[in-house]
Amino acid sequence: MKRLFLFTAFACTASAQTFDGISAPVSRTVTLTADEAAFSVSVAATLDSTEQQVKQALQNAGLPNPTVVATGLGEDNNAYTAASLALILYSATVTIPAGSARDAAKSLDALRTKLPDPLRSLQYSVAFNPSQASIDAARQVVMPQLMDDARKVAQSLAAVSGVKVGAIRSISDAGGIPYPGNLVPVGYFVVGLLSYPTLPSSARYTLSLNVVFAAQ
Numbered sequence: 001m002k003r004l005f006l007f008t009a010f011a012c013t014a015s016a017q018t019f020d021g022i023s024a025p026v027s028r029t030v031t032l033t034a035d036e037a038a039f040s041v042s043v044a045a046t047l048d049s050t051e052q053q054v055k056q057a058l059q060n061a062g063l064p065n066p067t068v069v070a071t072g073l074g075e076d077n078n079a080y081t082a083a084s085l086a087l088i089l090y091s092a093t094v095t096i097p098a099g100s101a102r103d104a105a106k107s108l109d110a111l112r113t114k115l116p117d118p119l120r121s122l123q124y125s126v127a128f129n130p131s132q133a134s135i136d137a138a139r140q141v142v143m144p145q146l147m148d149d150a151r152k153v154a155q156s157l158a159a160v161s162g163v164k165v166g167a168i169r170s171i172s173d174a175g176g177i178p179y180p181g182n183l184v185p186v187g188y189f190v191v192g193l194l195s196y197p198t199l200p201s202s203a204r205y206t207l208s209l210n211v212v213f214a215a216q
Contacts (some may be wrong), residue, residue, distance in 0.1 A: 021169050021215050022161075024153040026146050028206040030138045032130035039063065041092040041108070041124045044074055046085075049118035054090045057116055062107040066094040067100045087120055092178035098128055101199065128200040135205060142207045143173075150211035158215065166214030174208035 041063075043054050054070040074089045096104060105126070112122045130138075154165045 006009040009139075021068050022154045022157050022163075022165060022213045023212065024157065025208070026149040026153055027084040027206050028142050028146060028149070029204055029206045030142060031202050031204050032138055033189045034128035035098050035134060036095050036129050036131045037098045037104070038095045038127045039066075039093065039101075039108075039124055040127055041066070041094075041122065041138040042119040042128075043068075043090040043092060043119055044087040045090060046118040046120065047088060048089055051090065053118060053162060057111065057119055058094075059174065060094055060116075061093050062104055062177070063092075066092040066097065067090045085120075087145060089215060098199070101128070112186055120170060130203050130205065138205070143209065146207065146209040147211065150209060151213075154213045158213075161215070164216040166216040168181070169212045169214055171212075172210045194216065 041058065043058075045054060051070060052066045055066055058066045058068070062084045069091055070088055071091045072089045074087050075085065105124075108122065108124050115122060151165065
């Protein structure tokens with residue numbers, strides 16, 4: 001069952017009344033179940049490697065259909081040679097259900113300890129987030145409340161300015177904004193996800209709305 005908690009955070013300023021009307025910015029922060037785990041994997045491989053080879057190695061480790069792109073060139077700092085070994089750097093991303101994160105981390109840890117050719121190094125991080133479906137469901141609940149909040153803010157500003165609130169002129173929606181400190185990376189690089197006894201079960205998003213009313 002999705003958990004949804006509301007934290008009211010009205011935002012308004014004394015200068016919200018403009019020549020275009022009365023601007024009423026409002027926002028609410030919601031806490032949602034973190035039901036997705038977003039893996040970011042950094043891989044270094046030999047110069048003759050390909051994206052498909054990196055993708056296949058990750059799929060063999062249990063990551064379903066990761067997106068792999070080459071990001072640049074680097075050097076193998078662990079090479080026991082007089083000259084540095086040039087490598088291609090890859091970035092891979094995949095999002096899986098949060099409940100599968102530990103198994104995926106075990107597979108990546110195993111892969112990292114015994115890298116197949118042409119891979120030379122592997123690091124990963126994980127962020128736990130609400131799914132888009134959870135965010136969309138929260139928006140359906142919160143947006144009507146934000147409209148009510150905006151009208152109350154506009155009425156307060158209108159009373160101070162000696163005018164009345166008219167019809168809505170425009171609405172702008174900032175969508176879901178991660179709450180500061182919300183997206184905590186877990187299993188960051190060599191630390192390993194399995195060292196964490198408990199994983200994040202929730203994440204906070206701020207939904208914002210700015211409604212401009214006509215002033216009468």
